[in-house]
């Protein structure tokens with residue numbers, strides 16, 4: 084066991100002490116170093132930099148040696164590139180650049196271009212003024228890239244997108260900033276493209292559905308408004324956009340200079356200088372053409388009282404409105420087409436006043452609305468057949484005189500009712516295969532009563548009641564518009580008579596146009612804003628696809644053709660019968676001759692035999708050159724003997740008999756055939772309509788009514804075939820002796836305004852209306 088001595092212990096102690104001192108010194112050193120590091124964070128960086136530079140130099144040399152060894156390798160790198168390659172992000176940039184260059188190179192390649200063209204966004208043909216572009220789903224790149232491509236769609240952007248793709252896969256590097264910017268642009272563009280596509284879908288051109296087309300018309304500032312010191316708060320820009328400015332209240336000194344505005348955009352907006360013709364040709368002309376093709380069309384004016392609805396729809400004598408121009412246009416078009424078909428025009432005119440429906444062409448008791456297969460109809464309404472624009476004008480004039488108007492504070496001749504003029508055009512034409520095509524188009528022209536505030540009109544009881552009813556129906560109209568826009572299943576058409584009547588125009592298969600009339604005055608700011616709001620909303624209403632109401636009636640053969648054929652066959656038959664009797668007579672004669680020759684072959688008998696018919700009696704003195712005389716009664720044959728002649732005769736008779744029998748048989752069969760044909764044809768003649776009548780639409784399912792030589796309407800509502808001769812309804816008969824309608828229910832009509840008697844329809848050379856405004860706004 085080892086034993087430690089004192090000297091050993093002291094030596095160990097000494098060693099331990101010295102170890103301790105060294106360690107203390109080291110910790111002190113470390114502390115000093117640490118303290119220094121904290122004090123100077125860049126300490127040692129120079130050394131590190133130097134080391135890195137050395138390493139770089141070494142690598143550079145090594146790569147130079149490598150390149151020298153293999154001179155055919157890649158071209159000399161860009162010095163700039165060389166300087167930056169040490170950093171990973173720089174690596175990324177260079178790779179992006181390279182890929183960009185590669186993309187550029189690839190795009191120069193025609194093959195590549197062909198492939199890429201499928202992925203880029205093509206520009207579609209222009210629609211109107213704007214270029215319509217369509218979004219395409221790109222098969223390869225992710226969504227962001229697709230947006231980028233959509234946003235610019237050039238060669239460069241492909242480079243950016245590929246670069247961005249690398250950045251996301253490798254590292255989130257700097258180029259993403261650029262990408263994000265482009266993505267935002269792309270997103271906006273995508274939205275634009277989508278909205279364009281929607282516009283295309285909603286427009287009349289594309290898609291199965293079309294939407295209501297909304298136009299705005301600004302009327303000029305009225306004299307009254309100018310006198311009241313009002314300012315113009317509406318500005319129309321680009322023939323489409325309407326800027327509405329709200330001026331601050333004059334008493335509100337703090338906000339006197341403050342302007343608030345709203346912007347609306349429509350299919351077209353008409354400034355106050357627009358003529359009636361311009362309004363008509365932009366809004367309604369197309370609809371009139373479509374009506375002639377068998378489609379339904381509706382035009383209605385909406386707006387506050389005094390905003391110019393009646394001016395737009397009816398106009399004046401000097402400036403006729405949409406109704407007049409449409410009727411004129413309709414008849415002009417009909418005249419141009421008259422060579423290839425028959426047209427019939429039927430007309431009705433009604434008003435909705437205080438939630439009751441009145442026939443304006445035959446005023447009487449209120450009418451009741453009924454819904455049938457054709458839609459909602461006013462039962463018992465008068466339908467007139469019109470043959471010229473003048474006749475329609477006369478009827479319109481008469482109807483307008485019966486229409487309810489009242490002077491209100493806002494308008495001297497304010498329409499207190501909604502007026503609906505319906506023109507139905509029936510067109511019959513024969514197609515190439517001589518089938519009859521029957522088209523029925525309906526044009527509804529609607530002048531609504533003005534939406535109004537009670538204060539704007541009047542406080543009197545009747546006026547406020549009228550106003551309440553007008554507002555009620557317009558409110559119902561707004562609810563229907565809302566429900567239609569929101570795509571609700573239930574549309575509250577039944578809330579008012581107006582909406583019931585407009586059901587077809589709003590939610591049916593109909594080309595519908597809404598003209599929103601507005602006043603420029605800041606005094607009517609609220610009403611104008613309201614009108615613009617609803618008009619803007621109505622733009623979103625989609626109507627059903629409008630198809631032509633068309634019937635195709637196949638006609639087999641006309642009755643005259645059949646009769647002709649029958650006569651021909653009968654004639655032929657008669658001739659055949661005559662031929663047969665002749666042949667039979669001949670046979671009988673021959674038989675008699677042969678018998679006579681057999682009994683007594685004398686010259687007398689020859690004379691007898693030679694005169695078989697009565698015609699030949701005059702020629703009996705003449706020598707005959709028949710086969711009988713030639714062969715049998717020459718001097719030589721007499722020598723041969725009578726028996727031979729008889730033999731010959733018998734043979735001839737036999738041959739003739741055979742031929743006669745054959746002919747008889749033939750004729751009998753021919754006669755039988757023709758008898759059969761005549762029988763079939765006479766049967767057809769008895770029931771001509773049962774053969775081959777094919778009706779292409781539902782209209783065929785309706786029970787047929789007797790047609791008194793006129794075009795028959797599928798609606799069954801045209802009960803007045805005689806021109807201008809009015810068919811009287813039940814209500815007309817019951818109210819035939821009632822007092823003047825102008826005072827009916829105490830309401831005033833337009834006949835109050837015009838005292839002249841109504842001109843007879845044919846006497847009216849000029850269209851127009853007796854809507855005179857003594858103190859009209861100027």
Ligand SMILES: Nc1ncnc2c1ncn2[C@@H]1O[C@H](COP(=O)(O)OP(=O)(O)OP(=O)(O)O)[C@@H](O)[C@H]1O
Nearest residue numbers: 302388389390391392393394494497498533859860
């Ligand atoms: N575009 C226009 N150019 C010239 N005058 C106009 C125009 N629009 C309207 N007016 C005039 O403004 C006045 C009011 O117009 P109108 O009677 O047509 O209004 P309204 O909307 O039908 O009113 P209400 O709903 O009360 O019947 C009329 O005197 C009319 O001549």
